[in-house]
Amino acid sequence: MNYRRKIIAGNWKMHKTASESKNLVQDILSELKDWNEGDVVLCVPFTSLQTAGALLESQTVVELGAQNLHQAPQGAFTGEISAGMLRDLFVRYVIIGHSERRQYFGETNALINQKIKTALTSTLKPILCYGETLQERESNLWKSVLESQIKESLAGFTEAEMETVILAYEPVWAIGTGKTASPDQAQEAHAFSRTILTQLFGKAVADKTRIQYGGSVKPENAQELLQQQDIDGALVGGASLEARSFASLVKKGCQALA
Numbered sequence: 001m002n003y004r005r006k007i008i009a010g011n012w013k014m015h016k017t018a019s020e021s022k023n024l025v026q027d028i029l030s031e032l033k034d035w036n037e038g039d040v041v042l043c044v045p046f047t048s049l050q051t052a053g054a055l056l057e058s059q060t061v062v063e064l065g066a067q068n069l070h071q072a073p074q075g076a077f078t079g080e081i082s083a084g085m086l087r088d089l090f091v092r093y094v095i096i097g098h099s100e101r102r103q104y105f106g107e108t109n110a111l112i113n114q115k116i117k118t119a120l121t122s123t124l125k126p127i128l129c130y131g132e133t134l135q136e137r138e139s140n141l142w143k144s145v146l147e148s149q150i151k152e153s154l155a156g157f158t159e160a161e162m163e164t165v166i167l168a169y170e171p172v173w174a175i176g177t178g179k180t181a182s183p184d185q186a187q188e189a190h191a192f193s194r195t196i197l198t199q200l201f202g203k204a205v206a207d208k209t210r211i212q213y214g215g216s217v218k219p220e221n222a223q224e225l226l227q228q229q230d231i232d233g234a235l236v237g238g239a240s241l242e243a244r245s246f247a248s249l250v251k252k253g254c255q256a257l258a
Contacts, residue, residue, distance in 0.1 A: 004210050006038035006226065006254040007166065007233035009065060009127060010240025011095060011214075012045060021048035024243060025055045025062075031247030032061050038233070038254030041065040041093045042240070043127075046081055049089045057090055065093035065127070068101060071114040083122035094119050095235075097153060098129045099172045109152035116153065116165070125164045127235065128153055129214070130193075134173035142171075143192060150196045159205050162197075167211040168235040169193060174215030176237060183224050186213050190230035219245055222253035 016024060021044055032040065043065035044052045053064050070080035086094060096119065097112035112128070119126040130149035132142040146169075154165070169189050171181050181189070190211050197206035213225055214235030225231055234253055240246045 004208065004232045006256075007041065007210055007212060008038060008236060008250045008253055009041040009043055009093065009095075009168075009212065009233070010236050010246055011043045011067060011098070012048075012240060013067070013100075013237060014045060015241055016045065016048060018048050018051045021045070022051050022055065024241070025052050027243030028246060029055065029059065029062060031243050032250060035061045035250070038250065039063070040250055043067050043093065043095050049086070049091060053090045063092045064090060065095065066091045067095050067098070069094050069096070069115060069119060069124070071111065071118045073118070083118050083124055086124060087122050091124065093125045093127060093166075095127045095129060095168075097149075099131060099170055099175060103172075109149055112153045113155055116157070120157075120161050120164065123164075125166065127166045127168050127212070129168045129170050129235070131170040131172050131175075131215075137171065137173060142189070146189065146193060147196055150193060151200065154200060157201075159201050162201055162205050162209060165209065166233075167193060167197075167209060168214050169211060170214035170235060176216070178216055180216045180218075180221055180225075181213070183228055186225055187228035187230055190228065194230055217249065217253075219248040219252055222249045223256045225256075226253040227256035 040062045056064050066086050069083050070077055096115045101107045116126045132145040136142050136145050174180050194206045210232040212233040212235045213231050217234045217236050218239050239249055
């Protein structure tokens with residue numbers, strides 16, 4: 001039996017103004033009233049962090065997350081946001097290395113490693129994203145891609161630091177495309193990822209580390225995916241932008257027995 005607590009995180013990406021975010025957070029809290037069967041995180045745009053945080057600080061059902069941070073504590077980095085700024089807004093989690101950051105902003109494994117270090121230093125819980133492209137999957141290169149992304153992104157960390165790190169396997173070909181890895185494909189990738197974690201940090205750390213699946217996760221497929229032995233949650237895009245859909249996904253996913 002998988003004893004790891006499920007975690008569902010909604011990644012709103014570049015959607016929702018602050019006022020729209022207020023309404024959506026309120027609706028999600030209403031749908032998930034008294035929920036305690038799994039961890040729930042909302043990763044909202046930077047402009048909505050203060051609004052969302054004010055609504056979330058007085059409850060224990062949903063926690064606040066950000067979608068990115070800069071690796072430096074402060075400085076002349078126009079348009080960026082620091083870990084300290086996030087902490088001041090009571091952010092608890094931060095997505096790092098999303099495929100869109102890798103693809104559109106040129107983020108490398110080395111940079112992602114620095115960002116994770118910064119997050120951990122500031123007691124933020126990093127959600128490390130990784131995954132292969134369609135070409136890499138079809139060329140049967142996906143294992144080497146995942147191995148290099150995980151090893152390089154987590155290089156130099158201790159077993160103690162890994163206690164708050166969450167992984168999120170997101171096959172690039174399934175993000176926003178409507179395509180989803182089959183439960184068997186997703187489980188195989190998650191199990192392989194846990195093997196890499198074992199090589200890096202030992203079996204005890206690998207067994208405790210939570211690994212989410214991301215890529216067109218919906219209420220309709222959440223339960224089948226999250227009942228797989230090594231899938232401990234979901235990083236959700238489009239389905240997190242509607243309260244009832246997201247709440248249904250949370251309930252079905254977290255109640256799936258692995």
